[in-house]
Amino acid sequence: MSCLFTEYLLNRYGFRMGRPIRTRRQATLASLAAELGVSRTTVSNAYNRPDQLSPELRRRVLETARRLGYPGPDPVARSLRTRKAGAVGLLLTENLSYAFRDPAAVGVLEGLALACEDAGVGLHLVPASPGHEDVAAVHRAGVDGFVVYSVPDDDPHLAAVLQRPVPTVIIDQPRIDGVDRVGPDDAAAVANIANHLVELGHRQIGVLCMRLARERNDGFVTLERQSNAHFHVQRLRLEALAAAFSLAGVDWANVPVVERFDHTVDEGASAARQLLDANPQVTALICTSDILALGALAEAERRGLHVPGDLTVTGFDGIAEAERIGLTTVHQPVLEKGKAAGKLLLGASERVTPKIITLPTELRVGRTSGPPRTAEERWFGP
Amino acid sequence: MSCLFTEYLLNRYGFRMGRPIRTRRQATLASLAAELGVSRTTVSNAYNRPDQLSPELRRRVLETARRLGYPGPDPVARSLRTRKAGAVGLLLTENLSYAFRDPAAVGVLEGLALACEDAGVGLHLVPASPGHEDVAAVHRAGVDGFVVYSVPDDDPHLAAVLQRPVPTVIIDQPRIDGVDRVGPDDAAAVANIANHLVELGHRQIGVLCMRLARERNDGFVTLERQSNAHFHVQRLRLEALAAAFSLAGVDWANVPVVERFDHTVDEGASAARQLLDANPQVTALICTSDILALGALAEAERRGLHVPGDLTVTGFDGIAEAERIGLTTVHQPVLEKGKAAGKLLLGASERVTPKIITLPTELRVGRTSGPPRTAEERWFGP
DNA sequence: GTGAAAGCGCTAACAC
DNA sequence: GTGTTAGCGCTTTCAC
Numbered sequence: 052m053s054c055l056f057t058e059y060l061l062n063r064y065g066f067r068m069g070r071p072i073r074t075r076r077q078a079t080l081a082s083l084a085a086e087l088g089v090s091r092t093t094v095s096n097a098y099n100r101p102d103q104l105s106p107e108l109r110r111r112v113l114e115t116a117r118r119l120g121y122p123g124p125d126p127v128a129r130s131l132r133t134r135k136a137g138a139v140g141l142l143l144t145e146n147l148s149y150a151f152r153d154p155a156a157v158g159v160l161e162g163l164a165l166a167c168e169d170a171g172v173g174l175h176l177v178p179a180s181p182g183h184e185d186v187a188a189v190h191r192a193g194v195d196g197f198v199v200y201s202v203p204d205d206d207p208h209l210a211a212v213l214q215r216p217v218p219t220v221i222i223d224q225p226r227i228d229g230v231d232r233v234g235p236d237d238a239a240a241v242a243n244i245a246n247h248l249v250e251l252g253h254r255q256i257g258v259l260c261m262r263l264a265r266e267r268n269d270g271f272v273t274l275e276r277q278s279n280a281h282f283h284v285q286r287l288r289l290e291a292l293a294a295a296f297s298l299a300g301v302d303w304a305n306v307p308v309v310e311r312f313d314h315t316v317d318e319g320a321s322a323a324r325q326l327l328d329a330n331p332q333v334t335a336l337i338c339t340s341d342i343l344a345l346g347a348l349a350e351a352e353r354r355g356l357h358v359p360g361d362l363t364v365t366g367f368d369g370i371a372e373a374e375r376i377g378l379t380t381v382h383q384p385v386l387e388k389g390k391a392a393g394k395l396l397l398g399a400s401e402r403v404t405p406k407i408i409t410l411p412t413e414l415r416v417g418r419t420s421g422p423p424r425t426a427e428e429r430w431f432g433p
Numbered sequence: 434m435s436c437l438f439t440e441y442l443l444n445r446y447g448f449r450m451g452r453p454i455r456t457r458r459q460a461t462l463a464s465l466a467a468e469l470g471v472s473r474t475t476v477s478n479a480y481n482r483p484d485q486l487s488p489e490l491r492r493r494v495l496e497t498a499r500r501l502g503y504p505g506p507d508p509v510a511r512s513l514r515t516r517k518a519g520a521v522g523l524l525l526t527e528n529l530s531y532a533f534r535d536p537a538a539v540g541v542l543e544g545l546a547l548a549c550e551d552a553g554v555g556l557h558l559v560p561a562s563p564g565h566e567d568v569a570a571v572h573r574a575g576v577d578g579f580v581v582y583s584v585p586d587d588d589p590h591l592a593a594v595l596q597r598p599v600p601t602v603i604i605d606q607p608r609i610d611g612v613d614r615v616g617p618d619d620a621a622a623v624a625n626i627a628n629h630l631v632e633l634g635h636r637q638i639g640v641l642c643m644r645l646a647r648e649r650n651d652g653f654v655t656l657e658r659q660s661n662a663h664f665h666v667q668r669l670r671l672e673a674l675a676a677a678f679s680l681a682g683v684d685w686a687n688v689p690v691v692e693r694f695d696h697t698v699d700e701g702a703s704a705a706r707q708l709l710d711a712n713p714q715v716t717a718l719i720c721t722s723d724i725l726a727l728g729a730l731a732e733a734e735r736r737g738l739h740v741p742g743d744l745t746v747t748g749f750d751g752i753a754e755a756e757r758i759g760l761t762t763v764h765q766p767v768l769e770k771g772k773a774a775g776k777l778l779l780g781a782s783e784r785v786t787p788k789i790i791t792l793p794t795e796l797r798v799g800r801t802s803g804p805p806r807t808a809e810e811r812w813f814g815p
Numbered sequence: 816g817t818g819a820a821a822g823c824g825c826t827a828a829c830a831c
Numbered sequence: 832g833t834g835t836t837a838g839c840g841c842t843t844t845c846a847c
Contacts, residue, residue: 090817103817131824134823
């Protein structure tokens with residue numbers, strides 16, 4: 052341990068235990084070569100092509116490097132020369148906490164990280180502040196490609212990414228012609244859940260959805276805002292719901308839809324409260340994410356509503372906690388989504404035609420959906 | 434949108450819609466300068482020091498850049514020149530899934546990411562495969578510093594990090610002299626929970642803990658393995674428990690401790706099963722993480738044990754789900770941990786004396802701990 | 816098996 | 832306000 056410590060000081064400050072060495076951090080491949088009386092090529096080879104040296108010479112090089120506190124070839128200089136950064140960038144705009152608090156997003160992140168790990172490349176999280184239009188961070192990122200996860204179609208960071216001369220893969224949204232994309236079959240997924248509710252007999256429904264644009268609008272959503280949503284996944288889900296319920300005779304214009312900017316369980320609860328306060332007749336609450344659904348369940352409990360007797364609640368994503376409590380939801384393979392994006396990107400160097408990967412989803416009926424009670428049952432018990 | 438598409442193709446492949454341009458990707462700061470008949474400095478200034486140019490000239494430069502498909506200064510070349518990578522590396526060895534499945538780890542990640550975002554620097558996840566001793570990834574990472582999160586003290590990646598001439602901050606473990614560290618006051622935290630259980634009257638206890646070393650050992654843990662653990666946080670927690678219960682007259686040598694390599698709810702359940710099968714007399718299960726505790730609760734339910742009547746279960750970390758279900762646990766400010774590490778690192782350039790930050794923890798008594806039932810009560814009801 | 820030469824693309828003094 | 836000069840530290844043909 053003490054050895055690690057000593058070396059750390061030596062490398063970081065250029066001295067051992069208070070005894071300063073000539074100059075702080077000067078060792079370089081060239082200086083090492085000079086010290087050894089060999090050429091820079093040889094030193095470089097000692098690190099990158101061990102088979103091009105005699106083992107003995109190599110040992111000497113490494114040994115001297117150690118003595119001089121040379122930490123090996125500088126990664127940045129190497130990247131410049133080889134034109135490979137050894138990292139892929141990840142852009143997830145609009146509030147980092149959004150990403151890390153959502154297990155579905157974390158799943159994507161994990162999948163992507165695994166794919167990167169397999170390929171031995173780093174994953175560079177681009178600092179894209181929320182309001183802050185600090186596009187510079189995108190320009191500053193030394194990466195061989197970008198993965199963009201679920202951003203609005205008018206995101207300036209996205210525009211900056213597309214300007215960079217490297218391949219890009221978009222997960223979920225937005226859809227851009229000519230750019231690789233990985234996403235679930237949203238329309239089918241939502242149709243599934245809608246049909247499930249229709250068959251159970253629900254006609255009085257309400258919807259809780261995530262943000263539809265970059266500006267905050269915590270409250271009811273007009274039809275216009277629904278169809279102008281800049282997050283096309285949310286737009287698509289609403290459209291699919293509208294289609295399915297219209298077919299069942301429900302007038303979509305009368306279906307209350309409540310939006311939340313922040314994606315948290317608490318916001319889900321408050322959204323449910325807002326919706327139910329104004330529409331107590333609702334028998335089913337469709338949420339466009341499990342997180343929101345978890346909040347809706349909490350609110351149902353607070354109101355003393357029995358689920359699913361008094362209120363059916365459904366989610367979207369299939370996160371672990373939802374599964375543990377038996378939430379009816381649409382499961383999507385988030386890990387695979389991230390992995391697929393990673394693989395697509397890492398293999399994208401040569402391809403010219405863009406690739407679209409659509410992942411399957413699965414309706415998982417749990418304990419939170421059931422037929423609505425009749426008014427009679429509601430008053431007099433089942 | 435179509436505009437984005439066109440530009441993307443132009444930048445990535447060097448042509449517009451199938452019409453190839455001279456050579457694929459040649460535009461560079463120098464070529465731009467040549468085209469414009471100005472010096473490279475001027476072009477550089479157009480991007481980095483807008484105040485050093487006439488607005489008119491700057492407009493012309495940017496306009497020409499756009500026409501030529503010049504995507505702005507190459508980040509890697511810039512990094513080489515400025516000696517700033519604009520990113521910090523994060524090392525979390527030993528299975529990435531471990532990190533992403535554990536909300537406590539995700540919290541740290543989030544905090545760190547927020548700190549980076551504030552500073553406008555990227556967060557570079559170093560691909561450190563589990564068994565794979567691919568230390569090269571550490572050497573290849575173009576970063577200005579490293580944060581190391583909870584790795585064993587004999588981790589080769591850690592050794593490689595300390596060899597790099599950049600500042601380093603370690604979160605949780607290991608402790609290394611001379612290296613900055615951020616962590617909770619583990620000993621106090623564990624003592625708290627131990628005293629809570631002692632006061633409730635528990636003397637027949639069992640412990641579920643996370644991996645203690647790099648090799649897998651799913652099962653009971655000898656005293657020797659406990660005191661040789663390479664993850665000092667786990668070692669410390671066990672030692673603190675031993676101290677507290679010994680004081681209460683419990684012979685620690687007889688306390689069953691079950692270890693799990695993988696950190697998942699399912700493994701927590703199986704560990705609980707293994708422990709309770711062999712020690713049915715146990716009245717309290719102390720888990721060194723909430724994840725394991727969640728599993729223990731599931732197993733208790735499966736066995737028909739009433740919590741806390743038949744079995745008390747405690748966790749560690751204070752993750753959101755634990756809070757929602759009322760788990761008795763020790764809460765630690767994971768987000769702050771990540772943030773503190775980030776700030777420490779980002780401000781570390783000038784400091785020479787190492788800094789240790791200890792974060793407070795808090796015992797949160799929930800619904801899963803209570804006094805043990807007497808044998809009589811167990812058979813005949815409360 | 817080893818070395819010399821030629822940059823990768825950029826920024827930062829400092830002079831004009 | 833603009834240009835000249837020097838590298839940042841490395842890899843990579845291609846001769847020897």
